[in-house]
Amino acid sequence: xxxxxxxxxxxxxxxxxxxxxxxxxxxxxxxxxxxxxxxxxxxxxxxxxxxxxxxxxxxxxxxxxxxxxxxxxxxxxxxxxxxxxxxxxxxxxxxxxxxxxxxxxxxxxxxxxxxxxxxxxxxxxxxxxxxxxxxxxxxxxxxxxxxxxxxxxxxxxxxxxxxxxxxxxxxxxxxxxxxxxxxxxxxxxxxxxxxxxxxxxxxxxxxxxxxxxxxxxxxxxxxxxxxxxxxxxxxxxxxxxxxxxxxxxxxxxxxxxxxxxxxxxxxxxxxxxxxxxxxxxxxxxxxxxxxxxxxxxxxxxxxxxxxxxxxxxxxxxxxxxxxxxxxxxxxxxxxxxxxxxxxxxxxxxxxxxxxxxxxxxxxxxxxxxxxxxxxxxxxxxxxxxxxxxxxxxxxxxxxxxxxxxxxxxxxxxxxxxxxxxxxxxxxxxxxxxxxxxxxxxxxxxxxxxxxxxxxxxxxxxxxxx
Numbered sequence: 132x133x134x135x136x137x138x139x140x141x142x143x144x145x146x147x148x149x150x151x152x153x154x155x156x157x158x159x160x161x162x163x164x165x166x167x168x169x170x171x172x173x174x175x176x177x178x179x180x181x182x183x184x185x186x187x188x189x190x191x192x193x194x195x196x197x198x199x200x201x202x203x204x205x206x207x208x209x210x211x212x213x214x215x216x217x218x219x220x221x222x223x224x225x226x227x228x229x230x231x232x233x234x235x236x237x238x239x240x241x242x243x244x245x246x247x248x249x250x251x252x253x254x255x256x257x258x259x260x261x262x263x264x265x266x267x268x269x270x271x272x273x274x275x276x277x278x279x280x281x282x283x284x285x286x287x288x289x290x291x292x293x294x295x296x297x298x299x300x301x302x303x304x305x306x307x308x309x310x311x312x313x314x315x316x317x318x319x320x321x322x323x324x325x326x327x328x329x330x331x332x333x334x335x336x337x338x339x340x341x342x343x344x345x346x347x348x349x350x351x352x353x354x355x356x357x358x359x360x361x362x363x364x365x366x367x368x369x370x371x372x373x374x375x376x377x378x379x380x381x382x383x384x385x386x387x388x389x390x391x392x393x394x395x396x397x398x399x400x401x402x403x404x405x406x407x408x409x410x411x412x413x414x415x416x417x418x419x420x421x422x423x424x425x426x427x428x429x430x431x432x433x434x435x436x437x438x439x440x441x442x443x444x445x446x447x448x449x450x451x452x453x454x455x456x457x458x459x460x461x462x463x464x465x466x467x468x469x470x471x472x473x474x475x476x477x478x479x480x481x482x483x484x485x486x487x488x489x490x491x492x493x494x495x496x497x498x499x500x501x502x503x504x505x506x507x508x509x510x511x512x513x514x515x516x517x518x519x520x521x522x523x524x525x526x527x528x529x530x531x532x533x534x535x536x537x538x539x540x541x542x543x544x545x546x547x548x549x550x551x552x553x554x555x556x557x558x559x560x561x562x563x564x565x566x567x568x569x570x571x572x573x574x575x576x577x578x579x580x581x582x583x584x585x586x587x588x589x590x591x592x593x594x595x596x
Contacts, residue, residue, distance in 0.1 A: 200227045206235045207297070210289040213282065221278050222270040228285075229270075229296055233305075236298035241305040244374050245269040246498040249505065250381025257297035259288070266505050268498065304373060351445060352407035359390040359404070359441070366448030367455070371490045378497045379437070379444050385504040388437045395442055398432055399425045402446030411453050416476040423485065426450065430489040434496040443493055450486055454478050 197220050198211040208231040213221055226243070233243045245268055248255045252267045261267055262284040265277075273281070285295045354362045363376045383390055394403055401411055414421045429446045433439065457476045460469070 197223055200224075200231055202231060203294075205294075207232055207294045210285050210295060218275055218278065219271075221282070222273060225270040225273070225278065225281065232294075232296040232298050233301065237301045237305045239305065241302075241370075244302050244305070244377065246374055246378035246494055246501065247302060247381060249498055250378065250385060250501045255298055255300045257299050259293070260296045264509055266502055266509070268502055302374075302377065304370065350407045350409060351404045351449075354404070356390060363444060363448050367451035369451055369487070369490070371487065371494065372447065372451060375444055375447070375490055375494045375497065378494060378501065379440050382440060382497055382501050382504070383437050385501060385508070386437050390441060391438055395432060395439065398428055398442055399446060401449065402429060402442045404442075404445065406449075410456075410470045410473070411449060413470070413472050415453070416457075416470075416472045416478065419477040419479075419482070422477050422482060426482070426485060426489055430492050434493070434500060436500060440493075440497055440500070447486070447490060447493065454483055454486070 197216065200211060201209045203209060208228040210228075211224060213224060216224070229243050234240055249266065249268045252261065256267070262280055265281060265284075270278075288295055349362070349365075351362070360376060360380050363379075364373060367373070380390075400406070401408070415425060416422075425446075429443050429450075432443050434443065453476075456469075457473060457478045460473055
């Protein structure tokens with residue numbers, strides 16, 4: 132039976148496969164049979180498309196209908212109108228615009244890996260796709276001011292005939308490759324609204340990764356510290372789980388930490404890199420209550436950084452690997468070393484649905500830590516820029532003061548030189564004036580009267596006397 136429902140964490144459409152307990156079988160379910168595989172492979176896609184049409188929010192809720200996303204000749208979205216559309220509706224429009232561009236990049240319809248992009252947007256988005264300093268994250272987490280800022284940026288791009296969002300890179304697992312895809316056992320399928328009918332976790336169509344699945348002979352204790360992310364990726368092909376591993380790796384890059392983990396006393400003992408057993412403890416398989424309690428411990432463990440996230444991701448990965456062994460168990464093909472309790476394990480489809488839900492919860496926490504580090508980094512960059520501007524301003528003021536001081540010194544020297552020159556000029560004037568007056572005034576001297584050498588003769592008057 133195929134059942135569609137909404138996830139608690141993301142409110143996206145999920146589809147699960149449920150079976151009745153076989154009357155004449157030793158194992159609880161038989162999803163590994165060929166008939167079920169073929170039926171589920173086609174049924175998931177068809178039922179997913181039908182569910183999206185039947186249970187679309189626009190058919191059940193009052194409110195304006197979202198405009199259709201129109202694409203250009205290359206497949207990129209054009210900016211629609213958002214008049215009269217509420218915040219949630221604008222979230223969906225933003226999600227559709229990103230998803231449309233991601234389809235161009237991948238050649239398929241895989242959902243946008245928000246957690247990976249949040250950690251390193253410059254590695255996935257072409258410059259100019261979002262405003263400078265904008266934190267890219269799942270649109271459902273965007274606030275009104277963030278939506279408005281992004282939309283205004285896109286309006287400017289649209290006005291100049293630029294593409295709104297361009298992906299320059301995609302997750303390796305999301306790239307469509309030619310050739311035959313590997314068929315996997317179907318246990319439960321989460322089909323997001325963005326998936327466009329494509330199978331998701333534990334589905335029947337998955338692109339092969341170059342990494343080979345880890346066998347039960349490989350235990351966490353065998354893995355070197357630098358190989359831990361590779362080991363985590365081999366534990367399951369579940370797309371949501373692989374996105375969680377990618378997000379954890381990105382968290383380590385942002386925090387500049389090695390993939391170390393701390394022992395959390397509230398987690399199961401096997402959720403640790405020192406675990407050296409091939410299978411999980413017996414009580415995990417024999418008691419459904421213990422199984423669900425262990426999952427709840429992983430799901431609710433507080434994540435404050437890489438060291439607390441690593442054991443949680445490891446525990447979830449080991450549960451996926453254990454579930455796969457239970458699902459694929461065939462008595463006539465079983466390895467002699469297989470644990471005796473595996474055929475009657477408490478792991479069932481109901482648990483797998485809960486496990487998928489737990490992945491979303493943990494992924495949300497890890498992405499939250501990535502966003503926190505991004506904000507701190509942006510804040511540090513802003514502070515550094517402000518400090519640089521303050522230092523630059525102070526340096527400029529000092530230079531201006533130095534220039535002003537030099538001008539004052541030069542001005543003072545020029546003034547002194549001018550005063551000296553004036554004094555010199557005045558002195559010269561005085562000398563010049565004195566010299567000119569001396570020349571104009573000639574000394575008064577009596578003229579020398581020349582005396583004749585003849586004897587002086589008496590005058591006629593004196594002779595008469």
